[in-house]
Amino acid sequence: MAAALDVFAEHSFEGAATREIAARAGVTQPLLNYHFSSKDELWRAAVGGLFGALNLALTTRESGLRGVDELTTLKLLVREFVHFSARHPQLHRIITSECRADGPRMDWLVDHHTRPLYEATVARYARLVEQGQVRGIAPPHFYYLVTGAGPTMFVLGPECRRLTGLDPTADEVIEAHADAVIAFLFQPSAPNVPAN
Amino acid sequence: MAAALDVFAEHSFEGAATREIAARAGVTQPLLNYHFSSKDELWRAAVGGLFGALNLALTTRESGLRGVDELTTLKLLVREFVHFSARHPQLHRIITSECRADGPRMDWLVDHHTRPLYEATVARYARLVEQGQVRGIAPPHFYYLVTGAGPTMFVLGPECRRLTGLDPTADEVIEAHADAVIAFLFQPSAPNVPAN
DNA sequence: CGGTGGACTGATCGAACGATAAGATAACTT
DNA sequence: AAGTTATCTTATCGTTCGATCAGTCCACCG
Numbered sequence: 001m002a003a004a005l006d007v008f009a010e011h012s013f014e015g016a017a018t019r020e021i022a023a024r025a026g027v028t029q030p031l032l033n034y035h036f037s038s039k040d041e042l043w044r045a046a047v048g049g050l051f052g053a054l055n056l057a058l059t060t061r062e063s064g065l066r067g068v069d070e071l072t073t074l075k076l077l078v079r080e081f082v083h084f085s086a087r088h089p090q091l092h093r094i095i096t097s098e099c100r101a102d103g104p105r106m107d108w109l110v111d112h113h114t115r116p117l118y119e120a121t122v123a124r125y126a127r128l129v130e131q132g133q134v135r136g137i138a139p140p141h142f143y144y145l146v147t148g149a150g151p152t153m154f155v156l157g158p159e160c161r162r163l164t165g166l167d168p169t170a171d172e173v174i175e176a177h178a179d180a181v182i183a184f185l186f187q188p189s190a191p192n193v194p195a196n
Numbered sequence: 197m198a199a200a201l202d203v204f205a206e207h208s209f210e211g212a213a214t215r216e217i218a219a220r221a222g223v224t225q226p227l228l229n230y231h232f233s234s235k236d237e238l239w240r241a242a243v244g245g246l247f248g249a250l251n252l253a254l255t256t257r258e259s260g261l262r263g264v265d266e267l268t269t270l271k272l273l274v275r276e277f278v279h280f281s282a283r284h285p286q287l288h289r290i291i292t293s294e295c296r297a298d299g300p301r302m303d304w305l306v307d308h309h310t311r312p313l314y315e316a317t318v319a320r321y322a323r324l325v326e327q328g329q330v331r332g333i334a335p336p337h338f339y340y341l342v343t344g345a346g347p348t349m350f351v352l353g354p355e356c357r358r359l360t361g362l363d364p365t366a367d368e369v370i371e372a373h374a375d376a377v378i379a380f381l382f383q384p385s386a387p388n389v390p391a392n
Numbered sequence: 393c394g395g396t397g398g399a400c401t402g403a404t405c406g407a408a409c410g411a412t413a414a415g416a417t418a419a420c421t422t
Numbered sequence: 423a424a425g426t427t428a429t430c431t432t433a434t435c436g437t438t439c440g441a442t443c444a445g446t447c448c449a450c451c452g
Contacts, residue, residue, distance in 0.1 A: 010297060015207070015210030097208070106354055109355075135379070160340065179333075
């Protein structure tokens with residue numbers, strides 16, 4: 001399953017060879033067609049598992065923050081999202097792949113996984129805007145600022161390594177990027193107030 | 197050539213079929229091997245042309261801003277970058293594709309096109325930080341905030357259409373996103389100062 | 393201990409891939 | 423007008439793809 005994620009993320013769905021997935025998993029290729037009826041089903045199982053891990057990480061983080069004010073909660077959820085994106089850049093690589101083809105797998109992604117995440121994010125942000133705690137922009141633009149600024153450094157990891165010399169898998173780089181994203185998303189309403 | 201860009205962006209390099217490129221261009225497949233010796237060379241020609249268009253757009257925009265202060269210049273260059281990314285999402289789709297494989301095409305991309313863009317961006321940003329006109333973060337993080345927050349809404353265009361109902365190719369949506377990116381990147385040093 | 397079913401592999405299918413070879417057509421040179 | 427070159431097509435090569443099938447192996451049950 002982890003092998004499938006890696007191969008689907010490295011090459012696209014079309015470019016991924018089931019023989020390579022099987023080889024990395026240490027089994028033979030027809031075994032994949034035995035457990036999963038087709039390449040599509042294998043893809044859905046792998047991607048669904050990864051989205052499940054994201055939802056698990058976000059909900060457990062949130063459940064540990066009962067009683068914390070909403071602004072701090074959203075900041076910490078964004079930080080958790082950045083960390084997850086750094087540790088699992090395959091997720092955004094796969095989403096990007098499927099957005100290009102714009103086919104039935106895209107429909108499946110949106111219906112089963114992306115839309116709930118979007119709705120939850122927008123609802124949380126809209127509540128803060130109502131309370132006047134953040135600068136208000138239209139929720140769709142906020143959502144794509146987060147999903148763009150957060151994971152891109154890690155999705156383009158090999159480029160980042162070449163360009164900047166930084167290792168995008170190092171903990172201190174991830175933390176620094178999370179700091180930068182949060183600082184830019186949640187600007188203090190007055191200058192010289194340190195970002196959380 | 198435009199057909200090659202579209203197909204390479206829709207599928208990855210591996211998934212792109214030269215027969216499909218030829219069909220969209222209205223020619224036969226062996227003709228591509230005649231003009232370009234291989235699929236790799238065709239890819240380099242197409243991607244090089246697209247990067248050339250980006251550099252042309254940025255340099256012409258910049259040359260029309262002689263005498264304008266550096267902060268405003270950078271804001272307008274970022275705005276131009278967002279517009280280009282919206283009109284040509286293929287560029288970032290292809291870069292993302294090649295970052296996953298991390299092969300010789302990635303080396304070619306960085307050496308010939310990405311590094312000059314990165315160096316220029318970082319130099320421009322570092323100058324503003326020296327002058328104290330922007331909140332200073334490490335240049336690599338700034339670079340990936342721009343290349344992430346700017347194009348992602350358009351790279352994930354089909355998802356954006358489904359999730360938000362917005363048309364990411366509409367001029368007013370592009371302009372609104374550029375406003376959002378610039379407002380968040382270049383925060384006013386005092387509150388209630390309208391962003392440029 | 394004999395048998396039944398799930399797990400797995402080797403062999404192989406038709407289709408599509410990138411690349412090449414050989415030939416036809418158009419254009420330009422002298 | 424003859425010849426040479428550049429351009430483009432049809433036919434086809436060897437390879438690799440996802441999927442299928444027949445058969446092997448092992449665990450479990452009565």
